[in-house]
Structures are given as C-alpha cells and as structure tokens.
Amino acid sequence: MSQFAINILFVGASFALYIGIAIWAKAGSTKDFYVAGGGVHPITNGMAIGADWMSAASFISMAGLIAAGGYANSTFLMGWTGGYVLLALLLAPYLRKFGKFTVPEFIGDRFYSRTARMVAVVCLIVASLTYVIGQMAGAGVAFSRFLEVDATTGLIIAAVVVFFYSVLGGMKGITYTQVAQYIVLIVAYTIPAVFISLELTGNPLPPLGLFSDHSASGEPLLSKLNEVVTALGFDAYTAMVDNKLNMVLFTLSLMIGTAGLPHVIMRFFTVPKVADARWSAGWALVFIGLLYLTAPAVASMARLNLMTTIYPDMAGQVENYDAAASNAIAYGDRPDWIRTWEETGLITFEDKNNDGNIQFYNDGADFEDRGWEGNELTVNNDILVLANPEIANLPSWVIGLIAAGGLAAALSTAAGLLLAISSAISHDLIKGAINPGITERGELKAARISMSIAIVVATYLGANPPGFAAQVVALAFGIAAASLFPVLMMGIFSKRVNNKGAIAGMLSGLTFTLVYIFIYKGWFFIPGTNNLADTPENWVLGISPLSIGAVGAIINFAVAYLVSKSSEEPPREIQELVESVRYPKGAGGAVNH
C-alpha cells in the first residue's frame, strides 16, 4: 500500500469514529448542549480536557520550539501545565458549585452587572476566536502534507467533520469525540518517541531516555547534544538564561492564561460533583503530562538526529568536532524525508558557497575558516514532530498515525473553542441580554446556529489568516490572563470586590496588555504600525510583549481592589452567593442566616 493510501486509511478511520460518536451522542436539551448533561465521569472528563487543551500548538509546534530553544523554551512545558494547579485550587471546584453553563454567566451574577457579563463575553470571543484560527490553519497544514490536497480543501473537510459532531452533539458530542481524539493523539505522539528513544539511548521510555546515555557515543544524551550544537555555533542546549525576569513572567502569563481560558473552564461544568471537579483536574494533568513529559525528549532527540543526519561524523564518539563539521553530506545525497518536506517549502536549501554540501549551522556564527559562507539549510520548527517518523525510518503506518494524531489535536481544540464561542452568544448574549424570554428549544436552536456561524468564520479566517497567525496564541493567553482569570479568582476569594471594581479591573488589565502588545507588534497587528521594534533592547525592563499578560493580571487585581475599596460593599445576597460557592454542600443551602 502506498504511503498516501495508508494516510487516507488512518485519517478516514478516525473521522468515521468521530462521526459515529456524534450520531450516538446527539444533544436533546440545552443542558446536554452546554454541559453534556452534567454527568461526565472525572476520568473521562480528564481525558476530554487533555484533548480540549492539547492543540496543534502542543502536538505539532511545542517540541520544535523546545528543540530550537533548549532550556530557554522550557517555559512552554511549565506554563501550559502549571496553569492546571491554579485551575484545580482556585477556580474549577467553585465554578462547578456555582452550577451554571458559561464563564460570563458567573461574572455577570457575581458582579451583579450585565456590563461585566458583556465585557467577559467580548474577552471570551476575542481570545477563543484568535485561538481557533491557529487550529484551523494547523489542520490545513496537516491535510496538505499528508493527504495531498491543498490547505483550503483540507480546511473545508475538517470544518465539515467538526460541524457534524459539534452542531449535532454540542458539549455531549464534543466530550466523547475528545476522549477518542485524546487516545488517537497520545498514541500517535508516543509511538515514534518510543522508537527514537530506543534507537538513541536504548531506553524505551522517552522521559528517561532524555537523561540517559547516548548509545552511539557513550556520553549522556544532553552532553552529547550540547557538544554537537556548540560545535556548529549554537548556544548550548542546556544553557542558562540571563533574562530571568522575562522567563518568570512569560511562564506566569502562560499559567494564568491557561487557567483563564473559557473553553477549558467549561469542561469542569460537566462533572456531577465539586469533588469530581477537583479529581478531573488531576486526571487532566496526568493525561496532558504523558505528552508533556514526552515532548522534551522528542525535542532533544530529534535535534540530535537532525544534526547527525547532516554531519554523519558527529554521530559516534568524536575526537575533533572541527573535522567532523567539515564532512557534511552532499545535497544530492540528502535523505528522502528532506526531499518530501522541501516540496512543502518548510525545508529550504541554498548552496551559498557552491560546494555541493549542506552547511547547517548558526547563521550568526563566524566559520569562514571552514569555508562556510552562511547557513544553507532552513528547517521550520513545526515539521519536527510530523517528520519524526521519517527521520527515524519508522514504518509507514506510523506516519499515517501521526497524520491522524495531528488532526485530532487540532480538531478537538477547535471544537472546544467553538463551543465556548457559541454558548457565549446563545446563552450570554441572546438569552442573557437580547431575548431573556427565549424558550429552551429556541435557545438550543440559537446555540446550533451560532455554532454554525462560528465554524464558517473560523474556517474562513483559517484559510485567509489575517497576517498575524503567529501572534494569535500569545494574544489569546494575554487576554485570558489579564482579563478573565483575575476577576474569576476575586469573585470567589473576595466578598469585597464589587461590580465597579470588576469592570474597572478587567478593562484596565485588558487595555494595558493590548496596548503593550500593539506597541511592539503593530496596532491591531497591522504590519508597520508598531511604535517600537520588537527587540529585547526596546522592551520595558526586558519584558517581552508575550510575557506582559502576567503584568496585566497584576494591574487587574490592583485596580479591582482599589476601586472596590473606595466604593460600596456588594449587596448582602451577593456575599451569600460567594459563600454558597465556597462550600460544596447543597444548592446554596450551606449558609444559614
């Protein structure tokens, strides 16, 4: 069977499974549509959260980022997992106890303000829509590479599949497809990793392989990798980071942003009890951890594999790295996987010194004595995971599996985000503000219509990314961190923060974060409209625009506290609402008065 047929088989089978689940899990009520009926088992929910959370960014891009940045990019690993501690301790159990359908609904009720609810709706839609564009674009790339259709056709196929199970089943359909998608994506991610770890270190468990000895050289894998990359002018893989403030704030922004993303929070509304919300956060992190503990191993091993493919003499014990560096493979002898990826434009080669060999090194380093006139091979970070099975010469069914896994990661996150958007529109905007008298059936219909519109908009934007695709994830996290997380937390942990404080806090945190990002990235991301170049020398105190969400959150907290302090206390019934959210027992019956 050809590789193409195998890919079609794997992807087709996984899609058939998702559609089958959709038909089985059709939503009959708004409760089914928004919270899957409210009876999801915590382990099932943990798995669904895993797929909901792990997007194309986690599956496709993260290992590539770590491979390129080494220790410095550990921020993604810590940031995208540490947020779950905040969720489990500070938000999930209480929001579950509150027992409503959406995040803006809690903000509206707790701060007794329709304005606060609408501000939350806007934050939610902007954060989720920017995030979903990246997912659709990621699905498009996976399609065009593995199924040999162009990205737009691929996107439309993906959109039809998502449409089917999310419009039909709402949260109920999404929950069970996400469980299936989690299994597909985790199997697809770990199998190539196990093979590569065995090949490089003899250890079948990639997280242990990362800290084991490299079989071919007998040295620890990470020391070997450090030697290879520094011989080619790169920073050592495990090198310290000087700008620690920025590293801390970036990690903090990712953590707070993770905890504030509505599509993740919503998943905690689907379990029966408060205790289950706590357990499902733990299970979610176990399932996420399986991939996140594998990713750094994939990153370092793939980087080493890539280097030793180009410089075969560096693979074993090396006496003299200078000599090994002079013996690169000839461009004509490059392996097949480089040829395949050249067709997609994600690997490019230019023979700058016309010697017919590939020179692959840090472009900033000076190697004129080796006769090198510039780096000749450009490898896009995103291909690392997708190309992994080919680099390691794994059988062709593993490549089919990777294709299905990448699509599962992108589609499961897209569906969760689209549900967050459509429920904000039908439940918060239509039922909460425009037409409070809407019937149950009318609301369910409105939810389905807004879901359909959201899919069409996301597909269009995914096919025609508005020029800031690379920045959108940072924007989504910045918004969630600076606007939603602080008011949610204060709504539970403070009885004193009132409507004025919450609105002022959200608006100031959000405005501060957006302005700081726009100054460096361009106003509304329009190229050329930035006031300062986006380089470390220009950043205030060395804080990158990607790290600013944490500062925005601190401003949100401070403003909300000060404004509340200087205005009246929240009414008595709101203080009672806060108390009822704090205690698991009863439907508001925990507090007697």
Added chain:
Amino acid sequence: MADEKSNAEAYWKANVRLITGCLIVWALVSYGCAILLRPLLSSIPVGGTDLGFWFAQQGSILAFIGLIFFYAWKMNRLDKQYGLEE
C-alpha cells in the same frame, strides 16, 4: 446559626491555608528550582545536565500532578470533616 457559620468559616480558613501551602510548593518547583535557583543547583548533576534543567523539563510537571491529587484528597477529607460534602 452561629455554630454552622463558624464551622463554615473554619472550613474556609483551612482551605485557604491548604491552598497557600500548595501554591508555595507550586512556585518553588517552577519559578524557584527551574528558573531563579537554577544557578545554585547547578552543582547537582542529573543525566548530563543539572537539577534545575530537570525541574524545568520534568520535575515541575510531576510536582504539579502530585500537588493537584494531594489537594483533591485533602479537600475531600476536609469536606467530610466539616460536614460540608455534597
């Protein structure tokens, strides 16, 4: 009733204390060991690199998982102890 009210308040205080303790560990493993204290831990070797690197790429994630399960277990006990479970 005053008793139930003070019981609920004691429960909430115990919860906040537990959260504070967990968040101290949370910050210590990630911002502490993995970033700010890494230079201090650089003399402790782990598989070709140092302890700080291990915390950054593995240790912190394992600690986060442990923390959430610890918190969930402890809270479920507190719920029962104070008679506030569902």
